[in-house]
Structures are given as C-alpha cells and as structure tokens.
Amino acid sequence: MRDLLPGEIELWQHVEGLARELFGRFGYGEVRTPMAEDTGLFVRSVGEETDIVGKEMYTFDDKGGRSLSLRPEGTAPAARAYIEHAINNKEPITRWFYMGPMFRYERMKTGRYRQFYQIGAEAYGSKEAAQDAEMMDMVVQFLGALELKDVTLNLNSLGDEACRPAYHAKLVEYLQAHREELCEDCKRRMETNPLRVLDCKNPTCQAVAAAGPNVLEFLCEPCRAHFDDLQRKLTVLGIKYVVNPRMVRGLDYYTRTVFEFIASHPALGTASTVGGGGRYDKMMKGLGGPDVPAVGFAMGLDRLVLLLKESGRTFTSPPDLFVAVADEGSQDAALALASRLRREGLRVDFDTRGGSLKSQMKRADKSGARFTLVLGEAERTSGQAKLKPMAGGDAIPVALDDVAKTLRAARLATAQAGPT
Numbered sequence: 001m002r003d004l005l006p007g008e009i010e011l012w013q014h015v016e017g018l019a020r021e022l023f024g025r026f027g028y029g030e031v032r033t034p035m036a037e038d039t040g041l042f043v044r045s046v047g048e049e050t051d052i053v054g055k056e057m058y059t060f061d062d063k064g065g066r067s068l069s070l071r072p073e074g075t076a077p078a079a080r081a082y083i084e085h086a087i088n089n090k091e092p093i094t095r096w097f098y099m100g101p102m103f104r105y106e107r108m109k110t111g112r113y114r115q116f117y118q119i120g121a122e123a124y125g126s127k128e129a130a131q132d133a134e135m136m137d138m139v140v141q142f143l144g145a146l147e148l149k150d151v152t153l154n155l156n157s158l159g160d161e162a163c164r165p166a167y168h169a170k171l172v173e174y175l176q177a178h179r180e181e182l183c184e185d186c187k188r189r190m191e192t193n194p195l196r197v198l199d200c201k202n203p204t205c206q207a208v209a210a211a212g213p214n215v216l217e218f219l220c221e222p223c224r225a226h227f228d229d230l231q232r233k234l235t236v237l238g239i240k241y242v243v244n245p246r247m248v249r250g251l252d253y254y255t256r257t258v259f260e261f262i263a264s265h266p267a268l269g270t271a272s273t274v275g276g277g278g279r280y281d282k283m284m285k286g287l288g289g290p291d292v293p294a295v296g297f298a299m300g301l302d303r304l305v306l307l308l309k310e311s312g313r314t315f316t317s318p319p320d321l322f323v324a325v326a327d328e329g330s331q332d333a334a335l336a337l338a339s340r341l342r343r344e345g346l347r348v349d350f351d352t353r354g355g356s357l358k359s360q361m362k363r364a365d366k367s368g369a370r371f372t373l374v375l376g377e378a379e380r381t382s383g384q385a386k387l388k389p390m391a392g393g394d395a396i397p398v399a400l401d402d403v404a405k406t407l408r409a410a411r412l413a414t415a416q417a418g419p420t
C-alpha cells in the first residue's frame with residue numbers, strides 16, 4: 001500500500017476526471033459503497049475457489065464477531081447495493097460507475113499493489129449484446145481520451161447454464177488426462193472449479209490449458225447468437241478486437257461475454273491487463289436478489305497512470321502568479337492581494353515566511369509561476385505594479401486593481417498559442 005502525493009496525484013485526477021465526464025455522457029451515475037462488506041458476499045459472487053477469495057482477501061472479525069472483508073473488487077458491492085435499494089423496482093435499466101480503492105493481498109510488483117484503485121461500471125437490466133457493445137465502446141472512448149494506444153481488446157464467451165456443463169465435462173476429462181502436469185492448486189481446482197485452471201499463472205498449467213478444449217465450440221445456439229451479435233455490433237462501432245477462447249477471467253460470476261483490455265507496454269511487465277469485465281446474468285439472483293441481467297467492467301487506475309506517466313505528459317498546473325514582498329510594511333497588503341486574486345480565480349503562490357526579496361525570488365522561480373509581482377511601499381502608494389514574466393521578457397505594467405484581468409488574458413493567449 002502506498003502514498004500518492006502531489007506531483008503524481010495530478011495524473012490520477014486527470015484519469016478520474018475524464019472517467020467522470022465520459023461515463024456521464026453514457027448515462028452512468030456514480031455509486032460509492034463501503035470499503036468493507038460481509039465476507040459472504042464475495043464468497044458467494046466472486047467464488048470460493050478464485051485467487052481473490054481463496055488467497056487475496058483482507059478478512060477480519062469486527063467487534064460484533066462478524067466476518068468482514070475489505071472489498072477486493074467493486075461488482076459484488078454494487079450488486080449488493082442494487083438489491084438492497086430494490087433499484088429494479090424503480091427503473092428497468094440502471095447504469096452505475098464507481099471509482100476507489102480495492103484491496104488484495106498480492107505480491108507487490110510493478111502494476112500490482114495491495115491497495116489499488118479501480119474505475120468500473122455496471123449496466124443492469126439488459127441482456128442484449130448491444131449493452132455489452134455499448135460498454136466496450138465506452139472503454140474504448142475512455143482509452144482514446146487518455147491517448148493510450150496499443151491496447152488490444154480480447155473477447156470470449158463462456159456460455160451459460162445450458163451449454164457450460166458440457167464444456168465443463170470435456171474440460172475435466174481433458175485435465176484428468178494431464179493431471180500430473182498441473183500445479184497442486186490446479187489439481188484441486190480441477191475438482192472444485194475447473195475453469196479456474198485456465199486462469200492459473202503457472203506456465204505449465206497455462207500450456208496445458210492452451211491445448212485444451214475450446215469453449216466456443218460448445219456454445220449453445222442462444223449463446224452463439226449473442227456472441228455473433230456482439231461481434232457484429234463491435235464492427236458497426238469500428239471497434240477492433242481479437243477472440244481469445246482461453247480467456248476466462250479471475251472471477252466466477254461471468255456468463256457469456258468476457259473481455260479484457262491488454263496493453264503492450266514494457267512498463268507494465270506482466271501486469272499488462274489494464275481492465276476487464278463481462279456479463280453476469282445469474283449473479284443477482286444467486287445473491288438472493290431479482291433476476292436481473294448485468295454486464296460490467298473494471299479498469300486498473302494504477303496501471304493507467306503508469307502508462308500515462310510513460311507518455312511523458314504532465315498535468316500539473318503551476319501558479320499564475322507569485323506575489324513577493326519588497327518590505328516588511330507591505331506584508332499584510334501582499335497577503336490581502338493574494339487573497340483577492342485567489343477569490344478572482346487565479347492560482348497564486350506567496351511565501352508566508354516573508355524573508356529577503358532575493359530568497360522570495362528564488363521561491364518564485366521554483367514554484368513555476370508564470371509571473372511575479374513585487375509589492376512594496378511604492379506599489380502600494382501608486383496603485384501600480386509590474387508583472388515580471390519568469391520565462392524572461394519585458395515586465396508588464398499593471399494597475400493593482402487589474403492584475404486578475406491581465407493574468408487571465410495572458411493565460412488565454414498561452415492557451416491559444418498551444419503547448420510550448
């Protein structure tokens with residue numbers, strides 16, 4: 001778990017801000033659920049045999065003797081809230097997004113943390129492929145807005161309760177034949193939850209899985225039609241994808257569509273999946289809620305920020321002005337000037353320690369402020385001062401009453417001239 005400090009946080013705010021704005025355009029409203037939930041919620045939805053529930057949860061008993069877990073993902077808490085507030089009685093289709101920390105006890109490395117952040121969305125109430133396509137379109141537009149390139153959409157269908165049993169049976173039969181090549185975990189998973197073997201990170205298990213039966217060959221007619229429909233719609237939307245029949249994702253609740261967005265950037269190492277999701281038409285009912293189909297995804301904010309950092313773009317906004325004080329007697333006037341300019345919408349830096357003009361000018365330089373204004377007795381008496389451009393060039397004479405106006409005009413001129 002780590003601290004995020006100014007200097008880096010602007011990247012996070014940029015990503016979060018884009019998500020809020022863009023998801024809003026698609027009609028998604030934000031939900032905030034508690035950091036901790038009843039442990040049973042995750043066991044019953046994410047699945048007991050998944051790495052997340054089996055190995056990675058921060059689980060503890062509270063003082064009332066209840067078992068709680070820090071949320072390892074956002075889909076189950078959102079579903080719990082949807083059920084608890086009987087949202088299905090209020091509207092037929094619901095679009096929610098969330099962002100915030102998730103907790104998994106994993107081995108720390110680049111792009112993998114114990115407290116990490118997700119931005120995710122859930123659409124409840126439509127079982128149609130159009131909903132899946134719309135959601136992927138939203139992710140594609142989001143990655144586009146972030147100017148992240150080289151991200152591939154991987155697509156698969158896991159079938160439903162009608163066709164998955166046949167695939168399961170075939171998979172188990174195949175895995176039995178390769179039992180000795182599997183890791184100890186997978187030997188167990190084979191009995192309890194064979195799909196999980198396909199998600200094992202062990203290279204030998206992956207090799208076994210790769211040569212196993214292809215889930216797409218087992219899809220029943222309605223699942224096949226849904227998958228075909230989805231691909232057609234992605235093509236209509238101009239979204240490129242690859243079909244990957246080995247992709248199952250690390251959670252148990254998926255039916256039919258699953259997808260992942262994978263970045264090919266060396267900065268991420270093996271943590272190259274920036275986001276993923278899928279359809280979970282049976283989960284609500286399984287949690288004791290209404291029979292409502294749903295589809296959702298979650299993006300790893302940490303990994304998006306890593307990629308953005310690699311792009312070298314910066315999102316910090318330096319102060320518009322540094323107010324320096326020429327003499328002891330002008331200290332209060334400078335404090336008041338800074339206050340007024342901030343009220344007028346400007347970013348103003350001011351050294352509250354006072355000190356020599358020379359040391360203040362050093363601070364001004366360091367602050368990255370575009371202009372410095374020195375306030376002394378002369379300026380106070382005349383009501384006139386000078387805006388000194390820190391990048392060099394001639395000082396601009398300005399009436400103390402017009403500082404905000406002049407600086408705003410300068411800001412505008414820079415914005416129109418484009419980035420330097």
Ligand code: ATP
Pocket residue numbers: 073104106111112113114116117118249250271272273274275276277298299300301302303
């Ligand atoms: P992985 O295969 O990388 O472990 P996952 O399948 O466990 O990912 P999901 O549960 O689908 O991941 O979570 C969605 C996204 O959240 C991931 O694609 C990833 O970007 C991010 N994510 C998951 N776990 C972590 C973590 N420990 N640290 C940082 N980001 C994470």
Ligand code: MG
Pocket residue numbers: 051250
């Ligand atoms: Mg994982």
